[in-house]
Amino acid sequence: MTGTRNELKPVLMFDSGIGGLTVLREARVLMPERGFIYVADDAGFPYGGWEEPALKERILTLFEKLLKDYDPEVCVIACNTAFTLAGADLREKFPDMTFVGTVPAIKPAAERTRSGLVSVLATPGTVKRAYTRDLIQSFATQCHVRLVGSENLARMAEAYIRGETISDEAVMAEIAPCFIEKDGRKTDIVVLACTHYPFMANVFRRLAPWPVDWLDPAEAIARQARRKVLLIDGAEHPDNSDFAVFTSGNPDFATRRLMQGFGLRA
Numbered sequence: 001m002t003g004t005r006n007e008l009k010p011v012l013m014f015d016s017g018i019g020g021l022t023v024l025r026e027a028r029v030l031m032p033e034r035g036f037i038y039v040a041d042d043a044g045f046p047y048g049g050w051e052e053p054a055l056k057e058r059i060l061t062l063f064e065k066l067l068k069d070y071d072p073e074v075c076v077i078a079c080n081t082a083f084t085l086a087g088a089d090l091r092e093k094f095p096d097m098t099f100v101g102t103v104p105a106i107k108p109a110a111e112r113t114r115s116g117l118v119s120v121l122a123t124p125g126t127v128k129r130a131y132t133r134d135l136i137q138s139f140a141t142q143c144h145v146r147l148v149g150s151e152n153l154a155r156m157a158e159a160y161i162r163g164e165t166i167s168d169e170a171v172m173a174e175i176a177p178c179f180i181e182k183d184g185r186k187t188d189i190v191v192l193a194c195t196h197y198p199f200m201a202n203v204f205r206r207l208a209p210w211p212v213d214w215l216d217p218a219e220a221i222a223r224q225a226r227r228k229v230l231l232i233d234g235a236e237h238p239d240n241s242d243f244a245v246f247t248s249g250n251p252d253f254a255t256r257r258l259m260q261g262f263g264l265r266a
Contacts, residue, residue, distance in 0.1 A: 008033070008238055009072055009073035010034065010036060010072050010073065011035070011072060011229065012039060012066060012070055012075045012076070013027070013037070013038050013039065014039045014041070014063075014075060014078060015040055015041070015079045016042075016045045016079050016081065017040050017041070017045040017046070017158050017196065018158055018255070019079065019154065019157065019195035019196030019199070020078030020195050021161075021199075021258075022078075022216070023076060023078040023218045024036060024038060024262060026218045026219045026221070026222035027222040029222070030223065030226040031226055035242055036241065036264070037243060037244075037245065038244040038259070038262075039062075039066060039245045040245070040251075041062065041247045042246050042247060043248040044058055045154075045158075046123070046154050047079070048151065048154065052125075055081075055082075056086045059082055060086060060089060060093055064093075066245075067094060073229055073230065074098045074099075075100070076221065076225050077090070077099060078102055078221065079195060080103060080104060080193050081126050081194070083101035083103060084103060084104075084126055084131040085125065085131075087099060087101045098228050100221065100224050100228055102195060102221055103131065104126060104132055104135060104191050105192075105193070105215050105220070106132075106135040106139055106191060107135065107139040107140070108215065109140070109189045109215055110139050110142070112215075113143055113189050114188055115188045117182060117186060117187040118140065118144070118146070118190075118191065119145070119146045119147075119178035119180070119190045120132070120145060120147050120193050121148050121175065121178055121190055121191065121193060121194070121197060122191075123149060123150065123153075123154060124151060132147065144182065146178065146187075148178050150174045150194075151174075152170070153171075153174045153175075153194065154194055154196045157194075157200050158196065160199060161199045162258060166200075166203075168203075171200065171204070172207050175190075175204055175207065175208070179209050179210070179212075186210055187212055188212055189215055190213070190215065192216050193217075198214075198216040198218060201216065242263055242264050243264055243265040243266070244264040244266045246266070
């Protein structure tokens with residue numbers, strides 16, 4: 001598709017915290033002409049402890065205001081927990097908006113695995129979601145898929161990227177259940193089903209009892225977003241774009257500095 005210069009609208013990227021920055025990083029490469037608004041629902045973070053009806057209502061209410069305030073062209077839900085819970089409702093409630101979702105990369109994992117042993121490292125909310133189990137039923141019936149719901153990794157990743165020290169023992173306690181040996185075969189793919197987790201991928205690789213493919217969906221999400229926006233001939237990166245919005249209204253200094261490192265005004 002093509003359009004004119006004045007049709008250029010921002011891309012809104014939504015996450016429960018800073019995990020969506022992994023997707024933003026990839027999207028910037030593919031859409032250099034676009035301005036981005038990054039929305040972190042830090043007042044609601046982490047999503048894993050919420051009851052589903054309350055969290056769904058929160059997300060729908062947030063988007064009612066976000067769409068009015070920022071009028072984006074596309075919304076990227078860079079959070080597995082949010083999209084697997086509320087994606088269908090968002091599309092139903094806001095039919096004129098394009099939503100690009102994030103779901104566990106179970107299909108590509110099933111296509112790539114050689115051992116047939118795949119683990120999905122996710123939040124407890126994503127693990128228990130029917131959406132996740134439907135993906136397994138649709139694409140991975142020939143594999144043994146272990147769902148590992150981590151209570152603590154999203155928080156740990158947020159702390160890690162802010163420069164805090166996380167003990168190897170604490171990380172290993174969260175990822176150890178991903179590694180299975182069965183009939184001479186070993187897990188060979190771990191799906192990172194939370195956008196926070198890729199920030200710690202190098203730590204995971206160092207601690208893993210054997211090498212596995214840590215499947216990061218960020219690039220695939222960014223490619224899908226690229227397909228959904230207008231292609232603007234001769235478009236230039238808009239002024240006054242690229243900022244971050246925090247639902248708490250009060251991000252700490254470390255978070256503001258982090259956002260600046262990703263080219264965002266907090």
